[in-house]
Amino acid sequence: MSDRRLRELGWYPELEPMLAEGRKRGLQAARVMAASRTFSTLLAGDGRQLKSRIPGRLHHLARRGGLLPVVGDWVLHRPGRPGREGVVDAVLPRKSAIVRQAPGRAVPQVICANVDTVLIVTGLDQDYNPRRIERYLALVGGSGAEAVVVLNKMELCRDLERCLNEVRNLGCPAVLPVSALRGEGLDALAPWLRKGMTLAMLGSSGAGKSTLANRLLGEERQVVGRLSERDGKGQHTTTQREMLVLPGGALLIDNPGMREIQLLQETTTLEEAFPDIVELGRACRFTDCRHHREPDCQVKEAVASGRLDEVRYQNFLKLQQELESREKIR
Ligand SMILES: Nc1nc2c(ncn2[C@@H]2O[C@H](COP(=O)(O)OP(=O)(O)OP(=O)(O)O)[C@@H](O)[C@H]2O)c(=O)[nH]1
Ligand SMILES: [Mg+2]
Ligand SMILES: [Zn+2]
Incomplete structure (x- = not known):
């Protein structure tokens, strides 16, 4: 035994x-x-x-x-x-597995296993994006783990009721507003934090995952990063995935922030993932512009002038390339 x-x-x-x-x-x-x-x-x-x-x-x-x-x-x-x-x-065989699409790789990658609950951590600042939460819910949906959406930085939100309703409408029953920084709202996590339960936090860089981990640990163990002054995004502070033992006996996996591209499902199209870029591209000189090396490209123009985020543009190029190489394989 x-x-x-x-x-x-x-x-x-x-x-x-x-x-x-x-x-x-x-x-x-x-x-x-x-x-x-x-x-x-x-x-x-x-x-x-x-x-x-x-x-x-x-x-x-x-x-x-x-x-x-x-x-x-x-x-x-x-x-x-x-x-x-x-x-x-x-x-040993896994009872659940959290899987992401690794850029440039055909096979999805397992990032952590035997998780009971995934905390989808989103900041109620620039990070807040219901469509992205929806994609996280889809990712957790097939994993064997239960999803809980943690809306962090609640003190920064002017209309919390609206955000809560918006996220509840995505079909996730557990939506918890918290402030990891101030330690508010954390009691609501108690049902998922029992001894022997395993939780994993997913979310973008800067959402406050490591801040939340430190709160639940009761000590400043995980390094917390600053947000970029330019676009308010995180700087990928956590680089090592790690399981922590919380004082009450739950096990918590702090993950590095996920990049947009790692959330994409096999079936995703460029149009679905980057509607803003498709919109900008309508004004390019060539109707079949790939927004890469073509002249008079409005997408590149938008990056140069700061209207389109450089990282988002790079992710677009990566996905475009990945989808094209998949086409070639077929
Ligand atoms: N205002 C506010 N800021 C917070 C809160 N929680 C975290 N932050 C801030 O958000 C920034 C990023 O926090 P981290 O905990 O490093 O974020 P992370 O999700 O671990 O980021 P990566 O490790 O890069 O994936 C830090 O400046 C935190 O102080 C909160 O509840 N309210
Ligand atoms: Mg972190
Ligand atoms: Zn173009």
Whole structure:
């Protein structure tokens, strides 16, 4: 039987037979708190953090559809001798997986696993965009996790009722206004923060995910970034995905801010994703302008004059290129 301590880290009974088999071979179960291509930081049932190597065998299997550890995974590992790192032996089946579209890659990428609840964190400043929230809801919809929309920076919102209604109309029953900075509204998160529950925060850079993590931790552990003075966006302060253990025993994954392009579904068209650019492009000299190297391009003109965000334009070019290469493959 697995002990209570594993359950407190989010263990689920379906994995029990695999652990029993693994124990016969001297393997132990642990949860991935941080992951790179070569190493995982594991949290063991006794609360210890261990460094464990990803052997070539797992990379080899991954090329044929096997799993490589991501944050939130349960793994079987062989502990190292005292003071030495161990080795990850196997990644156990996932009960949920948060997947994003990686730019320039055909296969969607799993960013974290075994999450019970995704907190879709949006700032009620320039970040607020119901259409983007809708895309996050679609992404979480297929993951096996429950979605909760956290409307952060509530003290900056002039018409909170309107925003709340707008987001509730997207079909998500749980919409919570909070101020991570001031520590307001956080009690409403309690039902999702019980011991052994796993949460992951998704949202754009600057939405306040790490600020919220620090609030829930009760200490300034995660680095918080400033917003750019030019466009009020975040600066991708968090770069490492990491699982944190909250004082009440819930596990919280702080993610780096997502870029617009990583939210796009397989079926997305350029027109759906970038209606503003399509609109600007109506005035280009060539009707089939790709807004890249063509002369008299109104889209490039809008970037040059600051009316169109440079990063958004770059994302447009990336998606255009990606869609064209998909066409070629077909
Ligand atoms: N006014 C206000 N500002 C906030 C609030 N929460 C966070 N911020 C500010 O928003 C900025 C970005 O916060 P972060 O917590 O670093 O944002 P993040 O989502 O972790 O961003 P990345 O790590 O880049 O993805 C900081 O200047 C925070 O002080 C809030 O409730 N109200
Ligand atoms: Mg952050
Ligand atoms: Zn153009």
